Amino acid sequence: MAGDSRAQRPPERTGPCARWPADKGDTIRQIVERAGDKWAVLVIGALENGPVRYKDLQHSVPGISQRMLTHTLRQLRRDGLVTRTAYPEVPPRVEYALTALGTTLLDAVTALIDWAGTHHDEITRNRARFDSEAAGR
């Protein structure tokens, strides 16, 4: 009916894809993407062995800018993955640490990194082959 020439942008949500819980889908995606976020993963990794100060984090995660460090820490705090503790001293000292929840995420991410490490060579070979076939052929 009503021949809508141009399907008017159905506000279709990400949709019931395959297997995941559709209701929580949005949040789940955000969380998974956090695990794929370069800076978030690096920061979490840097906190592995206990509390670290802001400044030290900048050194532990070399390429990161202040902006991104602050931003990432805020996200992680918001999700309850890290805690922030400010000591009322001079000079000011602030320490960040993983929560229990954060530690479990680190474990999950570590599993993924292990997978990547295990198949690293195979994937590199696959890419080389694919590229040469695409180019040369």
Add this chain to the structure above:
Amino acid sequence: MAGDSRAQRPPERTGPCARWPADKGDTIRQIVERAGDKWAVLVIGALENGPVRYKDLQHSVPGISQRMLTHTLRQLRRDGLVTRTAYPEVPPRVEYALTALGTTLLDAVTALIDWAGTHHDEITRNRARFDSEAAGR
């Protein structure tokens, strides 16, 4: 006069952070980021139960654009995670399927999704608390 007014992006690599293998670091990161890539994960999930045609993938992954579907499939093929099979018929038919390697990645990603599902409520609560504290206070 070589006036590089603006420090020209030192090609500083991501650097020896924390714990991962520094040599393979770059590739590892790319692979992990693939697991955090929304579309890649959704496409892989859609391929879980055997080969799927291009057109059907568009429906299985609702929000995706042709551009991104094609692009994602190309990446996944390049890494050797999916295969492409074109049947010389009319109308043309092309099927994509997970490789053995792709299946193992799906497992790893599924673990992460499970983690997200398990802690979904807790994280949602954390966020709500954080936001209300930040705003109200």
Add this chain to the structure above:
DNA sequence: CCGTATCCTTGGAGATACTG
């Protein structure tokens, strides 16, 4: 039906300077 090529918008992310 299966893609590729093109245009265009948006926000992610770096550099810099300033405040508590």
Add this chain to the structure above:
DNA sequence: CAGTATCTCCAAGGATACGG
């Protein structure tokens, strides 16, 4: 020392139209 505010740039991603 620990952050915030502001500017800018670029590339990821959506819409669209066309080619095989």
